[in-house]
Amino acid sequence: MEQVLQRVAVTGRGVLLPQGRTPAALGAFRAQLGRRGALPRLDDFRAADYIAHPKLLRVMQRTFALTAAAAVLAMREAGVGDGAALAGRYPDPARCGVAVAMADISPLTPDLIETLRSSLTDGELDLERFGETARHRLHPFRRLSLLANMAAAHISLLFGLQGPSYTLTSGGEAGAQCVREAYWTIAEGGADLMVCAAADSPDYALSPSPVAEAGGSLVLENLERAAARGATVLAELQERPDSGADSGAAGTASAAAWGRCPGSGSLLAILAAHEAGDNHPAGSGLQLVRADQPPAVRS
Amino acid sequence: MKSVVITGLGVVSPLGSGVTATASALQAGHNGVRRIEQFAVQGFPVQFAGEVTAAGLPRDGRRMAALAELALDEALADAGLAATGTARRAFSWAVGKPGLDLPQLVEALRNLPPASGEALREQMNLIAPELARLRQPEEPPAMTQRLAERVGAEGPRYCSYTACASGNDALGLGKRLIERGVADVVIAGATDAQVHPLGLLEFDLLDALAREDSEHACRPFDRQRTGFVVGEGAAALVLEEQEHARRRGARVWGRLAGYGSSLDCFGLTKCHPEGRGAALAMNTALADARLDSSAIGYINAHGTGTILNDRAEAAAIHRVWGGRARQVPVSSTKSMTGHLIGAASAVEAVLTLLALSAGFLPATLNYRSFDPECDLAVVAGAARPERFRAAMSNGFGFGGQNSALVLTAV
Numbered sequence: 018m019e020q021v022l023q024r025v026a027v028t029g030r031g032v033l034l035p036q037g038r039t040p041a042a043l044g045a046f047r048a049q050l051g052r053r054g055a056l057p058r059l060d061d062f063r064a065a066d067y068i069a070h071p072k073l074l075r076v077m078q079r080t081f082a083l084t085a086a087a088a089v090l091a092m093r094e095a096g097v098g099d100g101a102a103l104a105g106r107y108p109d110p111a112r113c114g115v116a117v118a119m120a121d122i123s124p125l126t127p128d129l130i131e132t133l134r135s136s137l138t139d140g141e142l143d144l145e146r147f148g149e150t151a152r153h154r155l156h157p158f159r160r161l162s163l164l165a166n167m168a169a170a171h172i173s174l175l176f177g178l179q180g181p182s183y184t185l186t187s188g189g190e191a192g193a194q195c196v197r198e199a200y201w202t203i204a205e206g207g208a209d210l211m212v213c214a215a216a217d218s219p220d221y222a223l224s225p226s227p228v229a230e231a232g233g234s235l236v237l238e239n240l241e242r243a244a245a246r247g248a249t250v251l252a253e254l255q256e257r258p259d260s261g262a263d264s265g266a267a268g269t270a271s272a273a274a275w276g277r278c279p280g281s282g283s284l285l286a287i288l289a290a291h292e293a294g295d296n297h298p299a300g301s302g303l304q305l306v307r308a309d310q311p312p313a314v315r316s
Numbered sequence: 317m318k319s320v321v322i323t324g325l326g327v328v329s330p331l332g333s334g335v336t337a338t339a340s341a342l343q344a345g346h347n348g349v350r351r352i353e354q355f356a357v358q359g360f361p362v363q364f365a366g367e368v369t370a371a372g373l374p375r376d377g378r379r380m381a382a383l384a385e386l387a388l389d390e391a392l393a394d395a396g397l398a399a400t401g402t403a404r405r406a407f408s409w410a411v412g413k414p415g416l417d418l419p420q421l422v423e424a425l426r427n428l429p430p431a432s433g434e435a436l437r438e439q440m441n442l443i444a445p446e447l448a449r450l451r452q453p454e455e456p457p458a459m460t461q462r463l464a465e466r467v468g469a470e471g472p473r474y475c476s477y478t479a480c481a482s483g484n485d486a487l488g489l490g491k492r493l494i495e496r497g498v499a500d501v502v503i504a505g506a507t508d509a510q511v512h513p514l515g516l517l518e519f520d521l522l523d524a525l526a527r528e529d530s531e532h533a534c535r536p537f538d539r540q541r542t543g544f545v546v547g548e549g550a551a552a553l554v555l556e557e558q559e560h561a562r563r564r565g566a567r568v569w570g571r572l573a574g575y576g577s578s579l580d581c582f583g584l585t586k587c588h589p590e591g592r593g594a595a596l597a598m599n600t601a602l603a604d605a606r607l608d609s610s611a612i613g614y615i616n617a618h619g620t621g622t623i624l625n626d627r628a629e630a631a632a633i634h635r636v637w638g639g640r641a642r643q644v645p646v647s648s649t650k651s652m653t654g655h656l657i658g659a660a661s662a663v664e665a666v667l668t669l670l671a672l673s674a675g676f677l678p679a680t681l682n683y684r685s686f687d688p689e690c691d692l693a694v695v696a697g698a699a700r701p702e703r704f705r706a707a708m709s710n711g712f713g714f715g716g717q718n719s720a721l722v723l724t725a726v
Contacts, residue, residue: 020317076584110581111596119477121455124416124514125444127436133422134430142422144513145359151517152361160518161584161714163413165477170715173579179593181577181600182717183485186411187475188457194474198489201496207600225449279457 022204026243026250027305029095029236030288031087033216035059038090040292047289050229050277058219058230059083069099070175076158077171080122080280083216084168085175087232088115092176092212095236096248100177106246107210114180114208115172116199118191118215119165120280123223126162128155172212180208189276191215192233192284193301199237200254200303209239215281222279229277233285252291252305320491320573321726323566324395324554326387326505327666330366330547330653334390339670341652345679345698348653349531349545354511361520363529365511366547366654377417377454381463383550383659384409384507388467391503391552396566399468406499407469408490410482411456412508412658415515420450464503471499479713480618480655481577482506483551483662484721488575490555500560507550508658516546522585524622532682534655536619536648537626537694539687544620547654551662569669573706573724574607576600580716587625587712591632594618597718598636598708605706605722609637612644612722613704614677616668617692618712619648620655629710630690645702647695651681661711661719668709668723675703 035057036042036049049056064074067086077085097103107113132154136147161167166184173182183198185191192215199211216232243250275282283300290298296305327334330348331341341348348366354375357363373382392399424443431439452458460475472493478485483506490504510519519525526533526543535541555572578600580593587594602609618629634641649667650656656663671678676699683696706724 111578114577114579121414121457123444124414125421125440125447127432127440129416129514130421130425130436130440131432133418134425137422140426142418144356144418147418147513148357148359148361148517152520155517155521157521158584160522163518164479164714165413166479166713166715166717167584169478169579170584170717173581173716174584177581179579179581179596182478182579183489183577184476184478185474186456186477187460187473190473191457191475194472198492201492223444223448223451225445225452 023206024240025200025203025254026238026240027235027252027254028238028243028248028250029091031090031234032288033059033062033083033087033232035230040288043285043289043292046231050275056227056229056277068175073171073174076161078162078221079218080216080221081168081171083218083232084117084214085171087216087234088172088212088214091234091236100175103176110177110179112180112209113178114182114202115169115178115212116183116195117169118185118195118280118284119168120217120222121186122163122165122221124163125223172214178212188279190283190300192281193287196235196284196287197302203237203239209242211237213237213284215284217278217280224279227277228279231278231281231285233281233288235288254303255306257302257304318495318497319558319571320494320555321558321561321571322553322569322669323556323561324391325569325666325669326390326394326552327663328368328370328383328386329549329656329663330368333370333386335394339674342667342670342678343674343676343699345681346652347531347681349534352511355513360516362516362525364531364533365545367511368548377415377451379509380412380507381454381459383509383548384463385466387505387550387552388463388503391554392467395554397554399466401468401470403470404500405469406471406493406502407464408474408486408493408502408504409460409463410476410486410506410658411459412510414451414454415512418513420447467503469503477658478717479715480657480660481711481713481717481719482658483660483665484711484719485577487553487572487662487665487721488577488719491572491575494555494557500557502555503552504555505550505552506659506662508656509548510546510657511548519546526621534621534651535682536621536651536680537687537690537692538683539685541621541623541626543622544650545654547656549656549659549663551659551666553665568726570672571724571726572721574601574605574722576604576720578718580718582716584715587628587716589628591628591635593716593718594629594632594712595635597720598632601708601720601722607706607722610640611706612708614671614707615644615646616664616707616709617646617648618710619650621650627689630692633692642691642693644693645677645695646692647678647680649678661709665709665721665723668707672704672707672723672725675701677702
């Protein structure tokens with residue numbers, strides 16, 4: 018049986034970097050990553066400037082806020098906007114999903130340290146005391162602030178997405194893997210729209226080396242659906258014929274180049290390739306092509 | 317479309333280590349929930365859990381990887397595969413949230429004065445690199461690379477985490493890699509070990525844990541249920557393209573016929589009360605398997621034992637099965653194992669395959685009183701002999717993450 022693959026379009030990009038809020042800032046950011054020393058942060062980032070959902074903001078730690086804000090920018094460029102606008106363009110929210118890449122989130126928090134310090138007897142941890150006091154001192158939503166898939170949950174709630182959801186935590190390649198899974202989900206007919214997003218924040222990274230602060234997002238859509246709603250197609254995504262080889266050594270090299278962004282690096286690399294006119298983002302297994310080619314067919 | 321069969325199983329859970337021991341315990345209805353032995357629980361609000369009792373397991377951050385290694389080694393041997401590396405072998409694994417070694421943290425803080433506010437933040441920045449260095453081998457990316465090398469997976473290596481749906485999603489992503497022709501074999505599964513002081517406290521803070529402190533605390537679908545019991549374990553499944561398995565004469569446990577993923581889009585901790593997202597995941601899995609719900613002979617429910625989750629899952633089953641919802645046998649094996657969090661649905665996929673293979677319906681332990689809001693055909697008390705050809709296995713997680721698998725006989 019032959020399966021006709023759906024064509025997949027890139028219709029939105031979101032970028033949050035210390036150097037700027039557009040893909041044009043990616044070149045300068047990439048150059049900064051290659052230099053030694055401290056990395057600038059997104060000091061002027063305020064989640065409320067992007068996310069009009071006070072209840073969610075109260076429980077959204079910074080890495081998730083950056084991920085969600087990047088998604089907001091991408092959905093804005095895609096012309097989808099907020100959740101209500103999505104419903105107007107995609108009446109079936111079950112056809113819209115999310116794919117996120119995330120580095121491990123640090124469990125080291127001020128409330129934990131304060132609780133531990135109050136549980137010491139003669140300088141040693143008194144586990145019984147810790148057990149008794151932690152319930153009153155640790156933040157009740159502590160667990161939720163540490164779970165990698167919470168970024169996807171926030172994005173789902175912001176836009177009303179009810180479709181497939183993946184959170185990749187593979188390290189440097191996770192960003193490219195999440196874009197690839199989103200691509201295939203649409204290509205195989207499992208969704209019409211997928212929001213891909215990733216971010217890093219040094220506040221929530223437990224890393225032996227400095228971590229950059231950045232967020233990135235791509236909106237992928239079924240090309241026909243995107244065209245039907247009058248969206249601007251920024252590029253078409255296709256699987257590279259040599260995708261297996263591409264995701265091996267090339268993936269490792271690409272991940273290393275963006276290594277100071279352990280969660281978002283390879284997604285930012287795809288955005289940077291698009292911005293630079295490079296149609297072959299290394300390590301993604303995908304290629305960016307003009308949107309006037311016939312659909313791929315596989316058996 | 318390529319078909320995906322399962323040719324190797326490996327499991328370690330509170331029911332035992334290894335497929336043979338697990339199958340016996342599952343059929344006999346053993347209870348793996350007991351008083352915690354890994355650390356002194358005096359002072360802790362919860363003192364019972366589903367612990368793995370295998371000898372020699374580390375009691376620190378290395379435990380998750382050790383559990384994974386046991387499951388992976390067994391699955392590879394069961395499939396008759398060597399660990400020789402090949403690019404046509406991929407890896408799709410879910411790693412639970414790594415804990416924090418509290419004694420290590422106390423040591424790091426030892427010479428620093430008490431602080432708060434910005435001064436405390438500065439102390440955190442000071443100690444973080446060394447703590448990170450100590451913890452790095454057990455972080456998901458590093459662990460995934462190490463485990464993939466152990467089983468000779470030189471193709472794509474996926475590590476994912478979707479809370480309590482993680483195991484199903486790792487299996488689903490692995491299934492897709494074979495269907496797309498990226499790999500002939502995918503070693504897939506999950507590991508998690510949250511029976512540690514901080515893990516228990518974090519779930520307790522969410523008011524998710526059973527209030528009853530006994531080995532009978534987990535009562536899925538029972539009217540008196542109060543919450544879940546934390547467990548730990550790992551499961552590995554060798555997924556294989558059917559023709560590839562046939563050519564090498566591999567034994568086949570069953571087919572991974574369907575996978576569905578969805579989002580509740582309702583709340584961060586509470587699931588949709590009418591089971592909207594859960595039903596969508598189940599329907600998507602059925603469509604993927606090209607089966608009607610009437611073909612399903614058994615549901616291994618997510619069945620955590622929390623009031624809202626069980627009610628929502630029952631509603632979802634009614635949405636999918638309609639008038640037949642009270643006829644399809646349902647059980648929650650979490651009543652025997654506890655809730656293995658990130659590893660739960662991978663272990664439950666193995667338990668479902670063992671039941672399918674041996675022809676019995678696993679029991680829901682501790683089920684005594686019918687809840688009209690969970691109006692299901694719960695297999696209560698003891699396992700029951702019954703042959704079935706297709707089963708659904710559910711996994712739902714915090715953040716409204718839902719996933720379902722359809723597993724069938726070949």
